[in-house]
Amino acid sequence: MTADDDGTREGTQGGARPPAGTDSPDERRARRLAAWNAARRLLADPPASGTIAGRLARLAKEGAEVHDLAESPDVYGDGIVADLEERTAALLGTEAAAFFPTGTMAQQVALRCWADRTGNTTVALHPLSHPERHERHALTLLAGLRPVHPTAEPRPPTAEEVWELPEPFGTLMLELPLRDAGFVLPTWDELVETVGAAREREAVVHLDGARLWECVPHFGRTLPEIAGLADSVYVSYYKSLGGLSGAALAGSSTLIDEARAWRHRYGGQVFQQWPAALSALVGLERELPRLPEYVDHAKVVANALRQGLEDAGVPWFRIHPREPHTHQFQVWLPHDPEELTDAGVRQAEEDETVLFRVWEASGPPGLAMTEVTVAAPGLLWSPEDVREALSAFLARVPALTGPRARG
DSSP, rough: OOOSSSSSSSSTTTTTOOOTTOOOOOHHHHHHHHHHHHEEEESSTTTOOOOOHHHHHHHHHHHHHSSSSOOOSSSSTTTTTHHHHHHHHHHTOOOOOOOOEEEHHHHHHHHHHHHHTOOEEEEEEOOSSHHHHHSSTTHHHTOOOOOOOOSSSSSSHHHHHHHHOOOOOEEEEEESSBBGSSBBBOOHHHHHHHHHHHHHOOOOOEEEETTTGGHHHHHTTTTTHHHHSSEEEEEEESSTTTOOOEEEEOOHHHHHHHHHHHHHHHHHOSSHEEEEHHHHHHHHHTTGGGGHHHHHHHHHHHHHHHHHHHHHHSSSSSEEESSOOSSSEEEEEESHHHHHHHHHHHHHHHEEESSSOOOOOOOTOOOOOEEEEEEGGGGGOHHHHHHHHHHHHHHOOOOEEEEEEEE
């Protein structure tokens, strides 16, 4: 998407942008995407970058390096989709995997299957987990499942909390990392103990591993070791890996056979999915090996942001986690989110630099939060580059600077 090229927006030739609030939501989104796509310096590529023609050309070029494009397209999950499923199962060390068009569908199917198998429709999961925050109560309305919460603290549940849950549950779902709490992870020992507590409660364990791929450095374990703790695991192909869309559910052969039947019932047996499958194979080949680099450099970026905010005298801020667990983390500032978002867009338009994207109101009134992702483009940023970009951002939000800083 591109912004209107009529010279009415600040940062484009021909004049100043209209007063704040006069643009429609669609116009604001178009302006943001246009600014991000045109920027030369980014920490990570925008989620919907480029044009359709450009994406098709890139997919054809990169896809030829990972798959035989002379093959026929898939039909209802054979061919390239089946190849992707086999590759995913091998990477995770599971018996089988099934491709799903969305992670929402994959997890609903997984938890529904486990409810049937355990005879218990209660699912223990965090209130900040994806099914609770972003799926419009689908677990209850579509699958008839009942969520319970071991903890409301903004971190993964502990073994003690799982053990002391005052009612039986059939499945424990753990989101790794817990995105809405700041992409946070437990330690390996804590994860093993939590899984063990669920086993002692005679429950099965499902991992929401949408971003499991980048957890390896934090845990210091391989993907099969991490996935092997659970009875099933869901992974995303577009989060972190840069695919067009799609997800996989992995586990035992019998579970995946059952999941394929439910996938059909849910409308997920799509006629052809080769573009998504091909882009997923590209991501597994090109992005997956680089994720440890991104995780390491996210720590460099987070530290540079902290130093820069302290030096600027911002009266209060937070980098969370203080040392990122993955290649993504949160930044909190005491300011209006729309003004912060606008400052970032103007920086992209005027300096061709993207440091922060969308800010949102979060926590107590007066605070705003944004998520920072460090990927391939961000590896080129030195700590000084980060501090310079931060200084240019703060110059567009003068109300943030003050005599003292806390973070």
